Amino acid sequence: MLNFRHSVVFRLVLSYGALVLLTVGIASAVFYVNTSGLLLRNVDRQLNAESRRLTELHKEQGLLALQKEIDALLSDDKDIETEEFLLLDANGAKLAGNLTSWPVLDASNDNLIAEHPVARLNKPSHSRLLSRHLDDGTVLVVGRDMRDMNELARVIRTALAIGISTAFVLALIGAAVFRWHLEHQLGVIHRTTREIGAGNLRKRIAVGRGHDEFARIGRDVNRMLDDIEHLMNTARTVSNAIAHDLRTPLGRVRGALENALHFKVPEQQLRETAHSAIAEIDGIIGLFDKLLQISEAEAGLHRQSFSDFSLAHVGADIVELYEAAAEAAGMTLSFEADTDPLIHGDRDLIANLLANLLDNAIKYAGPDAQIAVHVSTHGEHARIVVQDNGQGMPAAERDRAIERFYRGDTGRSLPGNGLGLAIVAALVSLHEGTLHLEDGQPGLRVVIDLPLASASTLA
Template identity: 55%
Template structure:
């Protein structure tokens, strides 16, 4: 009972059953068409032959009378053609048999030149025959027909062949449906087992897909594998973020607590209290800034702001940024330059793009070092816009390049400087929101931050 319920609710079983029934239905339709066409052709040929011979005999009677007609029928009965099926009968005006191979017959209908089916006796044997009855003006009667036994036998042979072929087709349909079900179930079982293992905690599990497979299930399997890759990556990021928050945010909170404890342990002084309060506020503002940046990353990754995108020319945005950061660069003895080819434009949110470029420039100003040269350039090709921020500072170690966009990741040498390791994470999330790609390259010396965005 349980197996029946399982099969009834199985889409694989229903697909296989539908395939089998459709195949069987196709066989039945084709067999019916073939049978009707074959049997109908035989019947039409018989009727055509009966009508043709009857018409010829009628012409013989009209031209030469009964004697010639008797002779013509006698010739037909003795010519060794259609011996097993031919039916002839000629009666005179007094219903006396003149010639023919019918030995008994029922009352013939009054309808003239009409094809009918009658049970008669042909050469002392019962015969189901197809007959055409013609009554002459002088009262005579001519019957021309064919015994249907051979036709019926041929029809039965055709029908038997179709039934046997149908049974073989049904068997093949069942085998094909079973094979189809087995193959489909095996493919789906692999996907189901993988998702079951993943839900059990094995995030490294993937669906095995042949490299050359290009069918729908293979495409679904590849999509699921890509989704699992993203899930595993996000889970790793979540774990890393949790660990980093536990370590890095504990430090400013500890500093705040220590400062307040120290203030409480010493004699109360208004100036000391104010200093401690300002210090606590600054540290809390730093923590608030961290959480705001985390919210910015979450908002970018969720895609909620994509509907606000519009065509954005980049030249004015870059001019504003260079004008904003030029004083800070000069104060540190740095050179900040800009190079814009043509009039590049992207489909974007102005505030988000400006924030990304500000983060990247901020990093360059912070880590490139005094006297460095920072160059902001952009160009447009047939499909994309390339934005590059390059400096000639110490750069990032090659082994850290792949992790530089992770949240809270900081190179060891930079941990002594104020920061939280979220600038490039925000940049990467925003660029991804714009269907683009952010990459880091070794400028030898320095760092090259490349942003590729679709052209508007």
């Protein structure tokens, strides 16, 4: 059973519910306080206005006019259920008003509004009162029965309580839906990763057409799984290819050495056997050197030796180096540079890249082929094009030619191990460039774009 203390989903749901309830509670409290305060302020404003008006009437027209005004207010059928008045003489005797019981009125509390229990027409009432001691010693009390206000406040409290309760229930429902949705999405990822952990590398997270955070995570995980599957398949293919490529030369070395041990052979034949074994072992060492070169390029171990150099100069040097080999094979090798682009990289690795391309061209183009190397500037990139007019490469093979140990149907009969273009692809990737194999019509056209060292080129 899942421990809720360690469940991210539970903590998110709990936080969501608490946040909803806290928000509703704060909003309800603010609404109640502001509404109650507004009602009380309105009552107090009315009491102050009425008290000032009656006080001015007393000053201008005397006590008798004040008595008549209070009697008139109590008999005008307006606010008869809430208005309260009281007029006392200097001795505390009641002169006018509808209060039959009232609290002790102290002169120190003049102009202060407070709530007191009173009796209005012999009926108990909880009222807000404002008292004033007038110049002739009389006391004027203006008040308001608060039963309707208290009832309204009670209704507001009840409505808010119902609202908070409803919000609590809705928060629980929303939290449950939120929890279900999160657990459903995470469950899909969890089940997929378990199947992958069990060995099913082709399993992927079902994403659909969604664009939410889980969909983006699912697509990222699927891309990562594609890379892992590709790496696993590459490792499996490389392992099989290494085993296949090593089995034959090692078998020849073993057979030759076994013959040399069991049969009496002349010294000269022993020397030839030894030289043959050394050549086979050198080929195996060369194979591992190429694999190590690819691994170092993919790991970016040579970036610290990068510097700016002329691509045209390197291309011219490598073409000059391979001219003799091309001529010996009956081929024509040419070089052309429209510009002299400056790139940032490892000069020796770029030379190795060109050497591998020319090796492949001389090996597979066929006799009387013409091989052309062209260097130019293409936008913000330096472009290398190596093209021959040989038999070319089928489109299906061009898509797989950069895989390690891959050899097409036309190349299996020729010496080699299928690592030349894999090395080229790794070196291009190390220099953040792009590699394309195209139909030369006829022949094969290899196009490599490498970023320029700056926006300008050398003269």
